[in-house]
Amino acid sequence: MTAPDLQLDADGRLKHLLTIEGLPRELLVQILDTAASFITLAEKEIKKAPLLRGKTVVNLFFETSTRTRTTFEIAAKRLAADVINLNPQHASTRKGETLLDTIHNLEAMHTDLFVVRHPNSGAAFLIAGHVPPHVHIINAGDGRHAHPTQAMLDMFTIRAHKGDFGALRVAIVGDLLHSRVARSQIHALTTLGAGEVRVIAPKTLLPVGVERLGVHPYHDMRAGLEDVDVIIMLRLQRERMHGAFIPSAQEFFNLYGLTPDKLARAKPDAIVMHPGPMNRGLEIDSAVADGPQSVILPQVTYGIAVRMAVMALVMGGSPLPPRRPRRAALKEGGA
Amino acid sequence: MTPTEAVEPLLARLAGGLQPYLERRPIMVGIHTGGVWVAERLHRRLALPEPLGTLDISFYRDDFTRAGLNPEVRGSQLPVPVADRHILLVDDVLHTGRTIRAALNEIFDYGRPASVVLAVLVERDGRELPIQADVVGRHMDLGPHQHVKLLGPEDLRLAILEDAV
Numbered sequence: 001m002t003a004p005d006l007q008l009d010a011d012g013r014l015k016h017l018l019t020i021e022g023l024p025r026e027l028l029v030q031i032l033d034t035a036a037s038f039i040t041l042a043e044k045e046i047k048k049a050p051l052l053r054g055k056t057v058v059n060l061f062f063e064t065s066t067r068t069r070t071t072f073e074i075a076a077k078r079l080a081a082d083v084i085n086l087n088p089q090h091a092s093t094r095k096g097e098t099l100l101d102t103i104h105n106l107e108a109m110h111t112d113l114f115v116v117r118h119p120n121s122g123a124a125f126l127i128a129g130h131v132p133p134h135v136h137i138i139n140a141g142d143g144r145h146a147h148p149t150q151a152m153l154d155m156f157t158i159r160a161h162k163g164d165f166g167a168l169r170v171a172i173v174g175d176l177l178h179s180r181v182a183r184s185q186i187h188a189l190t191t192l193g194a195g196e197v198r199v200i201a202p203k204t205l206l207p208v209g210v211e212r213l214g215v216h217p218y219h220d221m222r223a224g225l226e227d228v229d230v231i232i233m234l235r236l237q238r239e240r241m242h243g244a245f246i247p248s249a250q251e252f253f254n255l256y257g258l259t260p261d262k263l264a265r266a267k268p269d270a271i272v273m274h275p276g277p278m279n280r281g282l283e284i285d286s287a288v289a290d291g292p293q294s295v296i297l298p299q300v301t302y303g304i305a306v307r308m309a310v311m312a313l314v315m316g317g318s319p320l321p322p323r324r325p326r327r328a329a330l331k332e333g334g335a
Numbered sequence: 336m337t338p339t340e341a342v343e344p345l346l347a348r349l350a351g352g353l354q355p356y357l358e359r360r361p362i363m364v365g366i367h368t369g370g371v372w373v374a375e376r377l378h379r380r381l382a383l384p385e386p387l388g389t390l391d392i393s394f395y396r397d398d399f400t401r402a403g404l405n406p407e408v409r410g411s412q413l414p415v416p417v418a419d420r421h422i423l424l425v426d427d428v429l430h431t432g433r434t435i436r437a438a439l440n441e442i443f444d445y446g447r448p449a450s451v452v453l454a455v456l457v458e459r460d461g462r463e464l465p466i467q468a469d470v471v472g473r474h475m476d477l478g479p480h481q482h483v484k485l486l487g488p489e490d491l492r493l494a495i496l497e498d499a500v
Contacts, residue, residue, distance in 0.1 A: 013403065030406065037391070037408035045418070046444040049394030051404070312394075316403030 006128050014313045016128045016137040019146040020187040028191055031152050032159055034309035035302070041078060050080035051312050055112040057081045060102075061140070062089055062118040067276055067300060068140050068150070072115045075307035081113070103127050107135060113315060114138070121145035121180075136314040144180050150275050151184030153306040155192060157299045158230055161271050165192045171224055171266075172215075173200040174234035174256060174283050177207055177245070181275045182234055190214045200224035201256065204245045221256055225265040233258050233274045233284050249282055259285040263293065271295045339492040342485070345456050345472030346373070350380045352470035356452055357381065359421040364388035366438050367409050369427030369485040373456050376491070377425060388413040395437035411441065418446030427485040429455040432466035457483055457493065 009015045041047050057076040061069050076083045113136045116124045121143030128137040141147040162168055176182045176199055189197045197215040211217055218224030246252045272294045280286050362385045365374025371389050378387045389412045393405040454470040459477050480498040
């Protein structure tokens with residue numbers, strides 16, 4: 001069974017969100033539109049859209065995370081769900097319990113939705129294949145594979161600041177090899193019809209055959225940034241590097257760190273994004289990270305609305321029944 | 336009823352019925368979609384000083400688990416804080432009362448209003464909750480397979496639709 005089969009029900013509605021790959025464009029647009037409707041929630045005295053009242057959401061993070069786990073928790077709470085946060089690397093799994101045993105035990109506690117982060121690629125996919133139909137899975141990052149909600153909040157940020165994807169030139173810069181975020185972003189950008197997607201990295205940090213995903217690889221950052229509308233910087237994942245991927249931190253910063261002079265190659269109104277956490281002085285200069293073109297903090301805010309949208313869409317029941325054809329008994333005039 | 340019914344006379348009746356409430360400087364709020372069309376006209380006709388608010392009750396529906404999310408959520412816009420204010424809530428058709436229940440819940444999440452008055456273009460039979468309108472354009476008794484629908488947004492007209500059997 002392929003991921004798209006597992007993610008969508010018979011009517012094409014989102015049941016789990018495991019990867020962007022293979023999802024239809026309309027569905028990605030629906031996620032963005034739904035998220036946009038949650039943005040106005042911030043104006044309310046009681047910041048709730050109580051769609052998940054009485055539901056239980058378990059944040060199951062086998063890898064540490066602050067931002068992602070927190071925004072998922074806030075998102076679930078704004079939807080009025082009950083939220084439990086678990087970091088199993090400190091508990092049962094240390095005692096030898098398998099991943100699926102952990103899941104089945106939590107299911108027995110009547111969990112409705114699992115938000116899963118795991119160091120192994122494919123973990124969320126494995127879980128989604130073993131839960132009963134009323135239980136839903138959202139992948140919050142699996143190994144080097146995918147991080148779909150991060151990609152969708154990045155798409156939301158781009159649309160909010162730049163509008164139509166077709167007119168945009170987007171550059172993704174840095175450690176693409178280890179980045180599940182970049183993989184999901186590339187699928188999202190190509191599905192949404194971005195004008196051009198460039199990837200900029202040293203050869204050692206670009207996956208082999210990356211151009212088959214429909215992107216243009218660059219090794220020279222200045223050339224790659226020429227006339228782009230959107231710059232997405234990636235975090236250099238030193239914790240996943242067991243070998244000589246970069247000569248030195250200083251060398252990497254000189255060649256691939258986003259500095260004001262490299263940023264000047266992009267369009268004057270280009271936006272700068274970063275999924276966080278940032279390594280200041282390694283992949284990004286503080287003058288850029290804190291500068292007027294940075295939308296790094298808005299990304300975090302949008303992340304809540306996008307995660308609410310994904311939760312609401314996977315938890316919503318069977319599709320709205322197609323409107324029964326009605327005979328207008330008295331039809332004339334009107335629209 | 337003529338093939339479709341113009342709503343002008345009903346709007347006039349609603350505007351008249353709302354007169355007693357106007358000195359409290361109320362905030363008018365229409366419920367998407369038909370309720371907003373009606374509210375826009377009433378708001379203009381009554382020359383209300385406060386800007387019109389709109390409610391999208393998609394996030395408060397009681398059939399979400401069964402029916403899923405409305406594919407076209409428009410979002411709510413209440414430009415003026417509702418706390419301690421008098422609200423004129425406007426919808427096109429009052430039927431089961433479930434929409435109004437959801438709308439009241441949503442309004443209270445913006446703040447605690449001083450009062451809420453419900454004005455509807457049409458009230459029909461079929462209530463499932465103890466909710467009644469304060470100001471009504473007209474009453475209709477319809478069969479269980481009949482629906483009254485407001486056509487718009489330009490030339491507002493009412494039509495009776497029947498379920499195909």
